[in-house]
Amino acid sequence: MNKFEQLGLNEALLNAVADMGFETPSEVQEKAIPVLLAQDTDMVALAQTGTGKTAAFGFPMIQKIDVHSKRTQGLILSPTRELCLQITQELKQYSKYEHQLRVAAIYGGASITAQASEIKRGAQIIVATPGRMKDMISRGMVDITNIDYCVLDEADEMLNMGFYEDITDILSNTPKEKSTWLFSATMPKEVSRIAKKFMADPVEITVGTKNSGSQNVQHEYYLVSGRDRYSALKRLADANPDIFSVVFCRTKRDTQKIAEKLIEDGYNAGALHGDLSQNQRDMVMKAFRTNQIQMLVATDVAARGIDVDDVTHVINYQLPDEIETYTHRSGRTGRAGKSGISMVIITKSELRKIKGIERIIQQEFDAKKIPNAEEICEIQLYHLASKIKDTEVNAEVEGYLPAVMDVLEGLDREDLIKRMVSVEFSRFANYYNKTQDLNQPSASSEASSGEGSTRYFINVGSKDGYDWKTLKDFLREQTGLDRDDIYRVDVKESFSFFNSDAAHTEAILQLFSEFKMDGRFINVEISSNAGGGGRGGSRGGNRGGGFKGGRKRSFGDSDKRSKGAFSGKRRSFDGKKSKGHSTSAKKSHRKGPKPKW
Structure with a gap:
């Protein structure tokens, strides 16, 4: 029996699930769907972003809707138009075999009369942003006085955005006997107030611990001077060629400024904030989803519509004003069972906020250092070597080889490799050798500065199926060391780094001296530096208008x-x-x- 079938879903929904390739329900789906299908009840569901909440409320609502009636029966409120459109699209996918079910998206920035016409044609489910919904109610364009189900999705974020009055006004136009389902990542006082005022004895389900962060996300902070914040951002990007990240700023102005500086400096970057037109936002998001943008600089509000499972890093260029918002930011990575990293660039005056965030997410931060010149150059050199090794030979080059061989005559293999690598690498090394250390000293950062620690290089990476979490588990299993004995695990595409206390160095090197797995030698060597800075990013492509587009580029493009x-x-x-x-x-x-x- 299909695991989704065990939840009580009907045949039409199961067929849609099969088409989408879903095999195993997430924890929030397992807990919510059977309850919502079995009874008409209010529910408060606490779960992080990216845990499958849309299906958790979408499947039960679709199955309970009377498709033979054109009456509006379900209302879903979401904080932004991006999320509104995303939910609408997902509901349409779920209900593809319920041919008479209509879902309408109601949001600002589009024709209100066209949206009203769509509702009049018979939309049984409305997905709406609070502002536009309140406007349509006041104009008499929509009737929600007889709905059966109401969902408040990302409730904490809607209230953080100042929608409390709009939500209470909207809910006041709905019947008391409806079922209200509230989904939220955190449970601040404002969300509790809504629940007490508009819900009767709700069933409460929690995925993980209340207000906690995802266990798939590693949290790191980097202590720098305020004037070095942008330089630190670039170094975190330069420290690894495989970044696919969301960079958070507090204001629209900072978001645009940082994105423009990254583009000017040659990074695949783009801005996402409220001053963009809908067409501009759509273009930026399309470029991000197709990896043309690898560093998306966004405000908290604009980022609510980002639903991309492959984000490797969240970079907090500035911490949010509300500490609880950090949970939403870090929830952009580590989704769909994958692991991710949340980085925070902070100054000494903000250091106290880290403890506050740790209490909320119930996880500790790693105090890490901004990568220095030696570490960045080492990583980029290994990356170049891997790119050269993995490059597929273009058959068209054959005709040029005789002339090329004549030019390179007299160079042996080792000398040729040195010269080839030096063509591009020297420029990078020369730049970083002139730069200063960006790290600010603190008790915690000094304690983790690498003193008494050994940094190792290992020749496996993400292309071998590892991330920081699974590689750490692999190393612990092979070495027999405790969890805390292996740290600063940084996984790149075809190689990785990790640290251990110097006392374990001899044992680790001896273990991996002739270590073979699946017929392949796994080599571990001492790295040339004891660093352990962040992971990083790719840059390049042609400079464009609103965003930095183009393909991923290799060393020498x-x-x-x-x-x-x-x-x-x-x-x-x-x-x-x-x-x-x-x-x-x-x-x-x-x-x-x-x-x-």
């Missing part, structure tokens, strides 16, 4: 093809465009590195 050695437009090392090879118009000061990998 050019921005433009040139007809001659120095002809045409090329992008300089700092991301600026210059004609030919002249630098007279540009000063030597560089905003940041522009390697082409």
